[in-house]
Amino acid sequence: MPQLETTFAAELRRLRLRAQLTLEALAEASGVSVRTIGALERGQSLGPQRRTVLALADGLGLDDAERQALEQLADVGRPRPVTAPGGWCVPPRPVPDFTGRDAEVDRLVALAAESGADAHAAAAVAVLSGPGGVGKTTLAVEAGRRAAASAGLPLFYLDLRGMDPEPLEPAVALFRLLKALGVGNRDMPDDLDSRSGQFRTLVEQRPAIVVLDNARDEEQVRPLLPGAGVGSVLVTSRRLLTGLEGVERLAVPILDDAAAQRLLTSIVGDTEGPRGDGLEDLAALCGGLPLALRIIGNRLATRPRWTARQLADRLGDSERRLERIHAGDLQITAAFAMSYDHLTPAAQRLCRRAALVPGPDFAAPLASMLIGASVPDTEELLDELHELGLLSQTAGGRYGFHDLIRLFAGDRLDAEEPGRREPLAAAMTDWLLTVAVAAGRWFEPAYGAAPAEWDLPVDLSSADAASAWLQDEADNWFGAVRIAASEGHDRQVIDTAEAVRWYSDRWFLWTHWHELFVLGVEAADRLGDTVAQAKQLNYLSWAQAQRHEHATAAQTALRAAGIAEAAGAVGPQAWAFLFAANAEAQLDLSKALRHAQDADRLFAQSEDYEGQLNALQTVGMISLMLGHADEGIEKLREAVELARVPQDGPGLQLIADVALLLSAWYLARAYEQTGTDADPAAEDAYRLALTSADAAGTPYQQAKVERGFALLLDRTDRRKEAATLLRAARERFVEVDAAPEVAEADALLAEWG
Structure with missing residues (x-):
């Protein structure tokens, strides 16, 4: 039996030569690779894993005593689950108030455990990316600690200083990692490739959990990644490091509201009573960013006379918020500046x-x-910008x-472009509103398309493309309307509201129609443009009715009617009576009918095709609600026949298509009210309504027609056909975010089986 002063490398070589085996022969007999055996004999791998030692012992044909001695020599060189020798690559101290990352930690620990299940597979590598201050380092170190404790492995930590003017060179990083693994200066290669190979070999035989923090780029990281083995590497970087292959990627998210408040509470300590009032607002002002939360938490913790509300009020001023998010040498702007400077x-x-x-x-x-x-x-x-985490x-x-x-x-x-904010904002506002008006023209009967000479880089080649832009950019173009209103650009506000109001029939669930038309009314008031004022009041009345403010909507419409009459504007006056009728229909049907009849008379006088269709529909529906079935059906039939007349021009034809869909739908409902004997007539009306549904381009109304038709089909024992139609309606309700209607459809489909 050899003395323990003998090294594992020397003893392995002695036993191989005694057995008269070449490296290749021992590799074949043991199943351990030639490369690994050679590294062991050269001392590059100081403490092989037990299964490797047992495989070599089998290949060498050792007896029990020799096996035990060889295992003891291997154990001498193995790392212990403690920090690295000589203080190399020691992880930061634990964060006692680590909060809100359970899912991410579990995922990373599980990744390390999966890597340990197969010693011959590539070691697990996870890249944690995100903006400065999101908590990548804290998460990686905590996950590394738990993974190391679970597997009984050492944890090595190395700050690569990727955001510094002079990041850590890969060769220097490898020197520190190799020192942590116990390699002496005399045994360390000079060149990068050799150091990288030595590191991979050692980590394969002496696994560890490695945290490579604050990586600059792929070139810096690639030489530091292990090959096969049971350990794992956690890399943090503000960059996405998209060039690294075969890695697990984790975009570190901001903390949700509950976790953000827990973190603040754990830092501040006593948040009971008045001191904790406003903690929710304080967390919200930090936007879930852990560094900001930690800074603000430290500020509050060190000022016992302050309440969370007082600090939240100080941070409420957005112009000074950043400068106030600091505590000692921690400042949120420094974290962002590092990325910006790169x-x-x-x-x-x-x-x-x-x-x-x-x-x-x-x-x-x-x-x-x-x-x-x-x-x-x-x-x-x-x-x-996305690569560096400044944009999501x-x-x-x-x-x-x-x-x-x-x-x-x-x-x-x-700071860098003084005096440029206002002209840039003005140019952006003009651009956004120009596109909004052009997109809105697709739905305006007088146009029905974008301008003929359209040269901005926005796709407005179809109504669908225009609709997509109006919805995707809604917060931006409506924000531009707000800017224009605040700057007194009243005509621009009115023109935009006028252009996009036609789109409201397609997207009436949008929450900002009311504010848009309030701004339009105010702009018309300032200009003294009474016709524009009446029109904007009409649109506002419609928006108020959508909010179920029916009494207010009726008052607004009648105000518009008075202004339009004084201005001699018959069209806006007729529309005002129609809006008043629709609002009053929820309050007083007799008043509603009188307003609708006034609208019908004025629309006929002004030869407004769309207005006539709407007035006929409204008179018909209100008559039905008053119990005047014959009068109601007669008016709706008139509306259907008027809508079926082909129109010259895409704008008027679109109006006709929408009117046919709605008029035939209302007529179907009218027939249903008269009893089951009228079901065949109702079915014909439903089918007629759906003939124009696609051309009308109003998915919500189309879905309601389909739902009504489905109910009729079910009532007449055609449930299979009814279910097919209801599923189609449900998809359209989903498209327009009509949640109650989706829930109702789901309930019916479940009932129908």
């Missing part, structure tokens, strides 16, 4: 100017306008700032 000048300019966007996110065409670049060039810059990206290819990063970018704009 951008190219063009990307920095885009970062600054994108802070002007009024909505929470945006697409490349708007960004390209802000910097005067092509869309493809802008997309490259957006990708650069959605599945739809849109980009957005974290609230605090947006404030930082705005500060950079004022």
